Amino acid sequence: MEIYLVRHTTPDVPKGVCYGQTDLELVSGFEAEIRDSIQYLPKELDLVYSSPLKRCRILAEAISPGAVIYNSNLKEYDFGNWEMKKWDDIPKEDVEPWMSDYVNIPAPNGESLLTMSKRIKVIWNEIQDKSDVQNVAVVCHSGVIRIIRAIHEGTPLKDCFSYKMNYGEVFKITL
Numbered sequence: 564m565e566i567y568l569v570r571h572t573t574p575d576v577p578k579g580v581c582y583g584q585t586d587l588e589l590v591s592g593f594e595a596e597i598r599d600s601i602q603y604l605p606k607e608l609d610l611v612y613s614s615p616l617k618r619c620r621i622l623a624e625a626i627s628p629g630a631v632i633y634n635s636n637l638k639e640y641d642f643g644n645w646e647m648k649k650w651d652d653i654p655k656e657d658v659e660p661w662m663s664d665y666v667n668i669p670a671p672n673g674e675s676l677l678t679m680s681k682r683i684k685v686i687w688n689e690i691q692d693k694s695d696v697q698n699v700a701v702v703c704h705s706g707v708i709r710i711i712r713a714i715h716e717g718t719p720l721k722d723c724f725s726y727k728m729n730y731g732e733v734f735k736i737t738l
Contacts, residue, residue: 564738567604567700568708571618572596573730579649583642586617596731597625603733609696614638614703623702636686639704643673666720676720683710691738708734
């Protein structure tokens, strides 16, 4: 089985803003980014999964119109009270404990990386259990892709941010 992890295209949000699960519009010209992403996918896909957030839905529907499986477990990290705040405006005394152990400490009224990884493992296991399919696309977010890669490659969660990725980028995993 080939699984193609596809990061959504560029959201319309200022740099330095914490936006995790906020449902955002895409930047002007996103259609070109979608075309660029699609060229790295096989012509035949058996299944297409997607986060239900708009920045993923639009790309997923372009890949497989009307045949997308939406799953909330594919949503980005929940930053809770920090959603849509500038990182520089979040008090250091609030951020520092989280930064020291984001794997186990949740954002205020949000989730920890460990909690996020548990929900992602549910959908990742479901996808891997589809023994009758060859090609699957998963349209999601950088945090989700990082965690899937960490699970697949046996990387500790605390190190998953070493995986760099661009908007619209496609990563292939062969099972």
